[in-house]
Amino acid sequence: MAEQRQRFTDEEALRFHARGKPGKLEINPTKPMATQRDLSLAYSPGVAVPVRAIAENPDAAFDYTARGNMVAVISNGTAILGLGNLGALASKPVMEGKAVLFKRFADVDSIDLEVDTEDADEFINCVRYLGPSFGGINLEDIKAPECFIIEERLRELMNIPVFHDDQHGTAIICAAGLINALRLTGRAISETRMVMNGAGAAGIACLELIKAMGADPAKILLCDTKGVVYRGRTEGMNQWKSAHAVETAARTLEEALEGADVFLGLSAKGAVTQEMVASMAERPILFAMANPDPEITPEDVFEVRPDAIVATGRSDYPNQVNNVLGFPYIFRGALDVRATTINEAMKIAAARALAELAREDVPDEVALAYSGPRPKFGPGYIIPVPFDPRLIQKVPLAVARAAMDTGVARKPIVDMEAYEASLAARLDPTAASLQGIIAKVQRNPKRIVFAEGEEETVIRAAVSFRNAGLGTPVLVGREETVRAVMEQIGVDRPEEFEIHNARLSADNARYTDFLYERLRRRGHLYRDCQRLVNQDRNVFGALMVACGDADGMVTGVTRNTSVALEDVRKVMDPMRGRRLMGVTLAIARGRTVLVADTLVNEMPDSRTLSTIAIQAAEVARRLGFEPRVAFLSYSTFGHPSGERAEKMREAVQWLEDQGVDFEFDGEMSAEVALDADLMRKLYPFSRLTDSANVLIMPAIHSAAISTKLLQKLGGATLIGPLLIGLERPVQVARMGATVSDLVNLAALTAYDMS
Numbered sequence: 001m002a003e004q005r006q007r008f009t010d011e012e013a014l015r016f017h018a019r020g021k022p023g024k025l026e027i028n029p030t031k032p033m034a035t036q037r038d039l040s041l042a043y044s045p046g047v048a049v050p051v052r053a054i055a056e057n058p059d060a061a062f063d064y065t066a067r068g069n070m071v072a073v074i075s076n077g078t079a080i081l082g083l084g085n086l087g088a089l090a091s092k093p094v095m096e097g098k099a100v101l102f103k104r105f106a107d108v109d110s111i112d113l114e115v116d117t118e119d120a121d122e123f124i125n126c127v128r129y130l131g132p133s134f135g136g137i138n139l140e141d142i143k144a145p146e147c148f149i150i151e152e153r154l155r156e157l158m159n160i161p162v163f164h165d166d167q168h169g170t171a172i173i174c175a176a177g178l179i180n181a182l183r184l185t186g187r188a189i190s191e192t193r194m195v196m197n198g199a200g201a202a203g204i205a206c207l208e209l210i211k212a213m214g215a216d217p218a219k220i221l222l223c224d225t226k227g228v229v230y231r232g233r234t235e236g237m238n239q240w241k242s243a244h245a246v247e248t249a250a251r252t253l254e255e256a257l258e259g260a261d262v263f264l265g266l267s268a269k270g271a272v273t274q275e276m277v278a279s280m281a282e283r284p285i286l287f288a289m290a291n292p293d294p295e296i297t298p299e300d301v302f303e304v305r306p307d308a309i310v311a312t313g314r315s316d317y318p319n320q321v322n323n324v325l326g327f328p329y330i331f332r333g334a335l336d337v338r339a340t341t342i343n344e345a346m347k348i349a350a351a352r353a354l355a356e357l358a359r360e361d362v363p364d365e366v367a368l369a370y371s372g373p374r375p376k377f378g379p380g381y382i383i384p385v386p387f388d389p390r391l392i393q394k395v396p397l398a399v400a401r402a403a404m405d406t407g408v409a410r411k412p413i414v415d416m417e418a419y420e421a422s423l424a425a426r427l428d429p430t431a432a433s434l435q436g437i438i439a440k441v442q443r444n445p446k447r448i449v450f451a452e453g454e455e456e457t458v459i460r461a462a463v464s465f466r467n468a469g470l471g472t473p474v475l476v477g478r479e480e481t482v483r484a485v486m487e488q489i490g491v492d493r494p495e496e497f498e499i500h501n502a503r504l505s506a507d508n509a510r511y512t513d514f515l516y517e518r519l520r521r522r523g524h525l526y527r528d529c530q531r532l533v534n535q536d537r538n539v540f541g542a543l544m545v546a547c548g549d550a551d552g553m554v555t556g557v558t559r560n561t562s563v564a565l566e567d568v569r570k571v572m573d574p575m576r577g578r579r580l581m582g583v584t585l586a587i588a589r590g591r592t593v594l595v596a597d598t599l600v601n602e603m604p605d606s607r608t609l610s611t612i613a614i615q616a617a618e619v620a621r622r623l624g625f626e627p628r629v630a631f632l633s634y635s636t637f638g639h640p641s642g643e644r645a646e647k648m649r650e651a652v653q654w655l656e657d658q659g660v661d662f663e664f665d666g667e668m669s670a671e672v673a674l675d676a677d678l679m680r681k682l683y684p685f686s687r688l689t690d691s692a693n694v695l696i697m698p699a700i701h702s703a704a705i706s707t708k709l710l711q712k713l714g715g716a717t718l719i720g721p722l723l724i725g726l727e728r729p730v731q732v733a734r735m736g737a738t739v740s741d742l743v744n745l746a747a748l749t750a751y752d753m754s
């Protein structure tokens, strides 16, 4: 038998939990608590106002408290993973873990509560009165059959969703994986012979959902520690097992598995042997879902059955069938419509959404999070991976829609498109910043050249650009190479893509003439221009834009920014009266600031700095911000003095002379620029009415260094640098840009940020 693979030691796991503040979560305030005034608003006497409002109208609690986004993870520790009954206290690491996953994957606030009783009535009594505190209750790791009684009773008693994750969360993920595994092996669910090992919380709930989806009860055998649950069995039975008992001669798991198509394990480590697997039907499907160790390892299965499709509950094997793919998103959808319950329709909707997602092309973010080849729908990838950023958009949407369709939504969503965008924005700050721009581009789609059209990342970005309705991507490259990559990654409707091979292009002569006209007095012969057009994709792509055959261009993935920029500059000039420069958007802690110049002017003089400020303010307006520009320095309003600080002060004077229509001031330190209270307190004469959102840097090195520090230490998300000031829209990505980076840049190109 293969050894279980463990990529950490026990000591590492303990150290992980102990380091810093012990445990995995803490609570943070969402309102300022800095001043006397804050305190009197947040606490007495201000707090009395929402108290009275809620007493009058209970729904107001969703507006004035954290209730609407708060889920309790509650356990008594009687079935901790597959470790058994180790008690309420020992379950705390798992429950803290679930609470953290709620936050990490779906931005649901969550707290763990461990209830120290094995008595179902006591447990019910404890939980039933907690309703006012929470928007939902996630029951966890409570053993069967008590879990069935507890959940059923709490669902009757409480008017918020009560969801036993080990039952329904697991059932949903298992069903999603099964839909795809059956599809890959060409089986109809109604014809499939299945064996479920484990007749507890998870096993019984999975069986119920699978039957609701069309499985034939006569073709499913249920097993537990006593063997097959057959009709007439008396030992170790309860009413939930009896409901699934069938007429059969099989008495052991071994006998049950002979010729079976599917094994579903929700039992315990090592329950299945290689001999049992060998006796199953052709292309068997095995979901060994016991945690932390599966019923059988994938290595052991493949040794005897290389044709199998195998899933486990663990994250260190492919095909992780684990309820982490469900509970965060199911509650997200349920909370967002203030659902009174989570019903069958919502569960099936979640399972279908998950199954569909696994069949779609995988974005870079997901591919990068996993070592090995990019996941592609097939036996090694039947279910999305937990780090898939699309889960937050797809699953809650499906759940919320099903809640509305079945009449359990107290607050139905009116604008589903806006809801989908808000879901993406919960975890991806760029989504919120760019959503407005993306919507505008969708209404006015453009032709955008992707100059490095043979690159897989670029092709994927072009596909996303098209699929998102942002316009027509034009790929530059050798057609056969581009088509081969498209086929390899399984692009849908590849014939729709325009591919231009510079050398063979009908426009080649026209472009060469255009380039020669520009460069003949700059030391270029006609044949030099011909070579550039033929051989340099950036030049060819930029010519398409310059000659009006496309609206904009994105490049930069395969070459240094400065090299790509040099190529483009052969074809285009800065717009008359404007300077080339770069603006980077930094998004952190719910704030977006624009930083300039992050790309071109190495040591700008004061006049250039003032031009950079004017252009950066225009960019801010174009992005929907009212600019408040701060000229940054190590000094604030003259102290301490120094040469660069003086330059910044002079730049402010330049702007004063020009009478611009936006707020600006400086020089000032970043600390002052970004803290309106501090600015008011120490420099009440400052002309900025609030903290700055456009930061002009003294030189390119401070700009580049500070944005990278923001990204690496401050957790900021960066967009750009955006190239500003060219006569036509061209953006240069950084090398190693992801598909999302490129799509964002292409959208900004189409929006014309220049």
Ligand SMILES: NC(=O)C1=CN([C@@H]2O[C@H](COP(=O)(O)OP(=O)(O)OC[C@H]3O[C@@H](n4cnc5c(N)ncnc54)[C@H](OP(=O)(O)O)[C@@H]3O)[C@@H](O)[C@H]2O)C=CC1
Pocket: 078, 079, 080, 081, 082, 083, 141, 142, 143, 144, 165, 166, 167, 170, 197, 198, 199, 200, 201, 202, 203, 223, 224, 225, 226, 236, 265, 266, 267, 268, 269, 271, 289, 290, 291, 292, 312, 313, 321, 322, 323, 324
């Ligand atoms: N991958 C995932 O997302 C999830 C995995 N699980 C895993 O499923 C397993 C069961 O969890 P849960 O349903 O909550 O626990 P329960 O305690 O409610 O049920 C356990 C069931 O497994 C049966 N069982 C235990 N050992 C064996 C064995 N060797 N052979 C056959 N049956 C056995 C028990 O049989 P009997 O009734 O005779 O005692 C019981 O029916 C755990 O390993 C857990 O980690 C659970 C939830 C989610």
Ligand SMILES: CC(=O)C(=O)O
Pocket: 080, 081, 082, 141, 165, 166, 290, 291, 313, 322, 323, 324
């Ligand atoms: C994943 C999970 O909830 C369990 O194994 O119990």
Ligand SMILES: [Mg+2]
Pocket: 081, 140, 141, 165, 166
């Ligand atoms: Mg569990």
